Amino acid sequence: MSAQRTIITTQVGIVGGGPAGLMLAHLLGRAGIDSIVVEKRDKDTIHATHRAGILEAATVRMLTESGVDGRVLTEGHEHEGTVLRFQGESHRIDFQDLVGHSVWLYPQNEVFRDLAAARERDGGDVRWSVTDTEVVDLTSDRPKIRFTDADGTLVEVQCEILVGADGSQGICKWAIPQEERIDNFIQYPFAWFGILAEAPPSAPELIYSNSEHGFALISSRSESVQRMYFQCDPDEDVDDWDDERIWAELQRRVEGPDGLRLKEGPIFDKTVLKFRSYVCEPLRYGNLFLVGDAGHTVPPTGAKGLNLAFCDVRALAPGLIEHFTTGDDSALAGYSAKALERVWKAQNFSYWVTNLMHTQPDEDPFHQKRRLGEFKAITTSARGAAYFAESYTGWPED
Numbered sequence: 001m002s003a004q005r006t007i008i009t010t011q012v013g014i015v016g017g018g019p020a021g022l023m024l025a026h027l028l029g030r031a032g033i034d035s036i037v038v039e040k041r042d043k044d045t046i047h048a049t050h051r052a053g054i055l056e057a058a059t060v061r062m063l064t065e066s067g068v069d070g071r072v073l074t075e076g077h078e079h080e081g082t083v084l085r086f087q088g089e090s091h092r093i094d095f096q097d098l099v100g101h102s103v104w105l106y107p108q109n110e111v112f113r114d115l116a117a118a119r120e121r122d123g124g125d126v127r128w129s130v131t132d133t134e135v136v137d138l139t140s141d142r143p144k145i146r147f148t149d150a151d152g153t154l155v156e157v158q159c160e161i162l163v164g165a166d167g168s169q170g171i172c173k174w175a176i177p178q179e180e181r182i183d184n185f186i187q188y189p190f191a192w193f194g195i196l197a198e199a200p201p202s203a204p205e206l207i208y209s210n211s212e213h214g215f216a217l218i219s220s221r222s223e224s225v226q227r228m229y230f231q232c233d234p235d236e237d238v239d240d241w242d243d244e245r246i247w248a249e250l251q252r253r254v255e256g257p258d259g260l261r262l263k264e265g266p267i268f269d270k271t272v273l274k275f276r277s278y279v280c281e282p283l284r285y286g287n288l289f290l291v292g293d294a295g296h297t298v299p300p301t302g303a304k305g306l307n308l309a310f311c312d313v314r315a316l317a318p319g320l321i322e323h324f325t326t327g328d329d330s331a332l333a334g335y336s337a338k339a340l341e342r343v344w345k346a347q348n349f350s351y352w353v354t355n356l357m358h359t360q361p362d363e364d365p366f367h368q369k370r371r372l373g374e375f376k377a378i379t380t381s382a383r384g385a386a387y388f389a390e391s392y393t394g395w396p397e398d
């Protein structure tokens with residue numbers, strides 16, 4: 001005989017307590033709609049995971065105007081431009097001048113902290129550290145999330161709408177029968193070697209640098225912690241790289257006639273990040289809706305993932321609110337198509353900027369020179385630069 005489950009009912013059951021799941025729960029809570037968020041990790045582990053850093057203005061507005069927190073404006077850094085560097089020469093793309101927008105450097109850890117604190121402040125139900133999550137009955141009017149709660153209790157959440165916000169390694173999209181979904185997927189022949197170092201910033205804005213040795217991204221986390229990446233083989237072993245070797249590699253990927261030198265310091269985190277692009281179509285199956293990385297992932301070069309996750313939430317929340325308040329399902333019916341339109345624009349930008357900035361393994365002189373031509377077309381033309389600036393800072397909201 002199977003063990004008894006504690007049954008809980010709610011309007012919206014959400015799998016995944018990352019930025020997408022928590023932001024959706026927050027917006028629904030403000031509209032008086034009940035939700036339960038089920039998350040397999042604990043808060044400290046999520047808070048200690050280093051990921052995104054660049055937020056579009058629309059993402060910042062969602063945090064501040066919906067009452068999550070205004071910390072992004074006081075503790076984040078507004079970047080009015082970014083630097084593209086090819087063959088040791090820097091070219092600044094002035095976002096404000098070209099498209100009238102900025103982006104904000106504010107680490108995903110802090111976004112998570114703000115969202116988790118807002119859920120707690122507002123009395124939201126978030127179950128951390130759950131195990132054995134399952135989603136069932138997705139096409140019925142009572143889809144369910146089953147899981148084991150942190151204290152060992154077996155729980156079944158019965159809801160009207162189930163949202164998969166469980167990231168790229170989640171379970172929800174795989175619960176859609178294979179014949180009902182299209183998996184659009186590519187892998188790239190390179191990865192990023194990411195580090196966190198105790199050092200002062202090397203530059204006031206991000207530097208995207210391509211050199212004959214490959215790509216490097218010079219980013220930042222705070223006045224005393226820097227985030228940097230360099231292109232590497234997907235099978236690179238972090239243990240083969242000591243601090244001295246890493247700094248030498250980063251330095252040679254940015255060196256140039258202007259004498260740019262990175263400010264070095266002790267490295268306390270090293271990871272290899274594989275590059276993939278994925279889109280699940282559609283983003284709905286019965287009463288299951290996918291948001292954020294659960295439905296699509298992009299390589300991090302274009303800084304789009306977290307921003308897209310918030311775009312999905314912006315597209316889904318009004319549909320859910322209408323569903324529960326007026327019974328009108330037209331916005332909900334249009335969610336997948338609306339979200340996918342932006343997802344594919346972001347996929348294109350992320351793919352394009354990744355291939356522009358990275359050196360392909362065994363790249364021949366034709367392709368090297370063609371990429372340089374493309375780079376010049378962006379940096380020596382106001383219209384070319386505006387294309388980059390608009391895509392990077394985020395397209396106008398629909």
Ligand SMILES: Cc1cc2nc3c(=O)[nH]c(=O)nc-3n(C[C@H](O)[C@H](O)[C@H](O)COP(=O)(O)OP(=O)(O)OC[C@H]3O[C@@H](n4cnc5c(N)ncnc54)[C@H](O)[C@@H]3O)c2cc1C
Nearest residue numbers: 016018019020040052053054166167292293304305306307
């Ligand atoms: C190195 C790096 C740099 C990046 N830089 C940027 C950037 O500058 N700008 C940007 O916009 N994006 C960036 N991104 C992408 C961004 O981090 C992701 O797109 C973002 O985290 C997506 O949020 P999410 O809520 O959809 O998914 P996630 O953050 O992955 O959250 C999903 C949650 O679901 C939970 N979960 C998974 N399975 C289950 C289960 N079975 N049961 C319960 N819970 C489950 C996970 O534990 C996780 O907490 C970067 C990513 C990386 C790796």
